[in-house]
Amino acid sequence: MKYEMSPEEKRLAALAWAAGLLLLGIVILVDLGVHHHPHFERDGLTFDTLPEFYPLFGFGAAFVFIIVAKTLAIALKRKDTFYADD
């Protein structure tokens, strides 16, 4: 059964999305001004000091996890009654 959101709820939802996107924008801007300390400086690795490295890393990591999981699901997904059917 489908339930419709009331106009009030629709307005709140739109507000929440806008607030979320605004927050992401603020993080991007603030991160430009922050100097991130390199974690593996002694190895000559400074990849983690690149501007916006962590937002990109977080986005990429989650993206890859979801894609890997969905790929795995092609072979391993079963109905949740799989073992109960015995």
Added chain:
Amino acid sequence: MQMTDFPPALILFAGALLIPAARGKLRWALAFALPVIALADAWQIIVDGTDVYVPFLGMTLNPVHVHSATPAFATVFAIMVLGGLLYALNQKRHYELPAASVYAGGALGVLFAGDLVSMFIFWELMTLGSTVIIWAGRRADSQGAGMRYFGMHAAGGVLLLMGIIIVISQRVHSGDADPLAFRHFDSMVTLWSTLSWDSIGMWLILIGMLVNAGAPPFSSWIPDAYPQGSPSGTVFLSAFTTKTAVFTLMTAFAGVEVVIYFGLYMAVYGVVYGILENDIRRLLSYSLVNQVGFMLVGIGIGTHLAIDGAAGHAFAHIIYKALLFMATGSVLWATGRTKMNQLGGLYRTMPVTMWCLIIGGLSISGFPLTSGFTSKSMVLEAITNESARMADLGQSHTYLIVTWIIFEAATAGVFIDAFIKLTWFVFFQKDSGLRPPEVPWNMKAAMIGFAGICIFLGIFPGPLYAILPYKAEAAEFANVVYSVDHVMLMLGMLLFAGLSFFVLLPLMKRSESITLDIDWIWRRFIPKFWHDVVTPLLEGLDRAQKAVLEFLPSSFTDDGSMPASVRRRLPGSWAVSVPVLLITLMLLAYLVVYFWLLPATS
């Protein structure tokens, strides 16, 4: 025996006997008094540094001893029992509370066990208590899941016991003054990569402990068993078994590199399977594996800060994971449902549960101002410190850089998994039409209390840092944990991981499905193989044998006329021969261990 010598575990065991006898208010007064008394007793022992020795079967056991990680774990175990009991006040099944008391008592016993034999005894009592809690769940598969859980832990317990026996006999052979002692296996730190007969006992102990920690290939027992508990039963289950395993691994195997790799596998496994999961409590079980993985990484690194991080994270984890299971348990309690595709829109009528779930979800992801941030960061810091130290020494340390990257990635993964996905599909998403009332006051109070601890430890980590195994390193870390660099690192990473979830939202559509795991081998493949291949084969042999017997002159096969000695030698049915074969193999294995392994160590 003075009060200060009394093992705290026994106080909770006494509870298991007293609680069923008491009724009404007295029952609850008892239930709340016992963990408080146990905690007071535990701290008395910790402050005094008491050691108690008890003669037992010709051995001298040491059931009361304070290990470096005991204070942190004992404190959080007692808090957990209190919060869990408050949440369980409405629990109808009378045997769940006594079982929880035995379970928690066993866990507390392990923390104070100074010798391997007492450790093992408490370890097994824990298995018994927790199995009964699963059975008390009375969900569709509680019986079966309880049996599988018990089988898994009984098998792990056998490995642990074999290891303990071998280690003790080796120590006796080598003239160790205290052969029973439960202490760090120093030699494993260097020996782990060279398997030798000398270290087989320690390996068996390591494997036995890893089974309880949910390490591969046996991680699936957690999502199999825990969601089968009642709303309150699962809260208890989430706290003790895996964290006691973390405690014992920390005490015995800190710095053993192979533990890092088990931890990394678990961190990734928990995220990947969690992304695919539809059941809210199974999803949390997967993220539990992921979090224990982070603790194992800390244990494998083994520096002081890493151990502090692992212990601190275990402390924080017990609280926020219990909070998450309380919140999902409340959803189950209020709606009778746990499948995300059947939930949605609950924010309208369950705001307290929603906010508690959000705080638990932020904590598990290590979001700034929550306990996960102040605890998990210690392990990350320890990885980079250790990497720098090894770089200075010119030692190979690429594995630490890889560990750090996977660790950070899995942190982003658990944020979308246990926080965004859970909150989104249960409380928002579509309107499922459900308008359940908020849960009773006691369940709300337990959740709000635990949410408060998550925030408190996120803002003031000092009291937690002060009871960690190596306080100095943790206290030093307290100065840098809230640097702008560190906070922005986490905010940027987590929030944009969240964006990724919504960008890929069409892929996250829920369906009533599970994801096959390695347990498919023993839940489906072996039974099917036995039923479809082995049984027909044995029956065929049986028929062939009967045909041969019929072919022989009747005087040979007529049982009555044959001498008893001949009749006994005729091949019987496979129902007898298979067990005989198994017993023979076990005896053979025993001979190998006895004649080959033990002399090599003397």
